[in-house]
């Protein structure tokens with residue numbers, strides 16, 4: 001493939017009409033996945049959500065934002081809020097203090113696991129699983145209030161309407177035995193040094209903020225642009241914070257599905273059990289997705305399919321190689337991986 005063609009591919013996302021067509025087609029393909037998934041029920045309120053919803057917001061650094069389907073439906077941020085807590089903790093507590101409490105390695109286990117935590121010297125694998133985020137929020141607890149975090153979330157998501165969903169919050173607080181267990185275990189190891197119950201409240205309130213696919217795209221757009229808004233030119237986090245967050249999204253953002261997702265899609269992404277996906281195509285676009293039916297790992301089943309489609313069609317895979325453009329070759333690779341039980 002000539003250099004010109006590579007350049008054309010890279011700039012295609014600035015062609016709004018072309019991107020819109022690809023997104024609309026991807027929506028159709030992704031919609032078919034919904035019946036294979038299930039809404040989360042371990043938080044009873046989430047079990048009441050209509051699974052047949054799908055929305056996407058695609059926000060390139062250059063070019064117009066494209067929003068389709070249920071992009072303005074409010075849903076709770078859930079684990080996507082771990083990204084915001086990590087950003088704020090890196091900014092105000094510093095990198096050393098954060099990574100003294102949590103690791104930066106993929107866990108290979110369920111997001112709410114406490115299996116490994118009881119081992120001597122064990123600390124949470126990373127800040128994007130429940131144990132790691134509970135440790136991060138305990139660093140924040142003496143420094144900020146929930147109102148401070150809400151204010152920052154509204155700013156960084158460019159969405160003043162974000163608020164606490166009290167019903168989902170109460171529902172999770174009444175059923176959060178696993179997070180409570182993780183928290184007391186972390187306290188016994190000296191990783192949580194603040195009041196455990198207050199910390200659980202802060203963590204759960206963060207999970208219960210009502211966002212839209214649009215607000216997630218706004219945050220993803222700033223991350224893609226190294227922490228600076230493409231609208232007002234203001235910096236919302238340091239570039240090193242943006243870089244660390246993006247790296248962890250790639251390696252740990254989809255829990256024990258992170259490796260497979262990185263192979264199939266190759267866009268650093270964070271999921272939440274509310275059905276949200278925050279996807280950061282570095283230097284190119286921020287993407288927010290909402291679809292509440294989840295796969296076995298707790299990631300939006302149609303949302304992942306949608307991202308896979310647009311990663312392929314808009315060449316957003318981090319390791320995109322124009323020579324790999326031939327569909328037949330991709331299918332061969334996937335078949336090989338399946339035979340070797342990678343996916």
Ligand code: GLN
Nearest residue numbers: 078079111207272273298
């Ligand atoms: N609030 C949820 C929990 O703590 C968030 C988990 C998730 O989105 N994966 O279990």
